[in-house]
Amino acid sequence: MKENQFGKVSTLSLEAGKREGKTVLSDVRFTAPYKIMQPFLLPDGGIQVMLLAASAGIMEGDRQAFSFHILPGAKVEFLSQSYDKIHPMDSGDAKRETKISVASGGSFCFHPQPTIPFAGSAFENRMEIELEDETAVFQMCEILTCGRYARGERFAYRSFRNYVEIRRGGRLIYRDNTWYEPELFSMEETGMMEGFTHQANLFVTKPEDGEAFCEEVRNLLEDERKNCQGGITRLAEGDYAVRLFGWRGQVLEELSDKILRLLRKNPV
Incomplete structure (x- = not known):
């Protein structure tokens, strides 16, 4: 497990290329608690990569850093079978940084873990996606929640931020800055999440x-x-x-x- 000024950092780095008409994982590196399952072959020559987490929680002092590099012609679908449960922290926020690059002719479908903030927790997720050119294909589905609703923790977290930037050829084409702070304004009265418990982008x-x-x-x-x-x-x-x-x-x-x-x- 790597260390930085914030504490422990869980890392996952994945690189995929193309060989003999099929997508292959050319490099995978990660620290606990992650586990990559054997990739599933797709009919079009791509692969589906599944992430399992031995521990889905982001604990006090922990950080997560993900990086994905999709090389020319490679086609990857990435999905997680775990949920990140964001626990309360005495100091600081739980943070995750994700960087994705998709080269010319590459394709990446990204399903990051849904995050469930506990009462009193704070979470910040930042994603930077770089598409090399018009032939680089990217699809993403992410789901945000209001907290553990069944336990009466609707919007009971301290703060919840999800920041996403997507660039193509260095040009910004999409930005989403979702920032909820229930202590500063009423989530219900301002219409945040419009009375629902889950949001998908x-x-x-x-x-x-x-x-x-x-x-x-x-x-x-x-x-x-x-x-x-x-x-x-x-x-x-x-x-x-x-x-x-x-x-x-x-x-x-x-x-x-x-x-x-x-x-x-x-x-x-």
């Missing part, structure tokens, strides 16, 4: 038929309006962002998966 690089993709997403949201609410936005350069609100993380996960599967019909 999706980003996809521009599909070939963006209008068809957008229409199908809107139809899905209409069908699911009893379980959740949301909307889709076309960004300046033809990429799309989707934001969903609901009362159960599983519902948002299932709907997000349906949305991402639409890209198979409208490939990038």
Whole structure:
């Protein structure tokens, strides 16, 4: 386990390349508590990489640092089977930093761990994604929660920040700065999360038929309006962002998966 001025740092570094028409992991390094399962081969020559965590919690003094490097032509889907449980800390905040680079012709679908802040905890997540050019494909689905709602800890954390920047060729194409501080303002009265318990943020690089993709997403949201609410936005350069609100993380996960599967019909 590495050390820095904040304490222990759990690290995960993954690099994927392409060999003989198939994606392979060219380098994987990590410290406890992570474990990478044997990659699943996908029909298109890509791979699905699954992360398990021996301990899902971020404890006092711990930090997490993730880095992913998708080399030219490689295609990777990354998902986690664990939840980060953010525990209260006497000093400082729990922090995670994630850096992702996708080279020309590479493709990366990223499903980071949902985070569950406990009462009295504070969490800051920062993600920096760099796409080399127009041929670099990136998809992401992340889910945020209001806390342990079943235990009466709705918005009981000290602060919760999620900061994401995505650049293509060095040019900023997407930024999301979600920053909740219940002690400074009422989350309910200001409409934060609009009365729901879970929020899902999706980003996809521009599909070939963006209008068809957008229409199908809107139809899905209409069908699911009893379980959740949301909307889709076309960004300046033809990429799309989707934001969903609901009362159960599983519902948002299932709907997000349906949305991402639409890209198979409208490939990038």
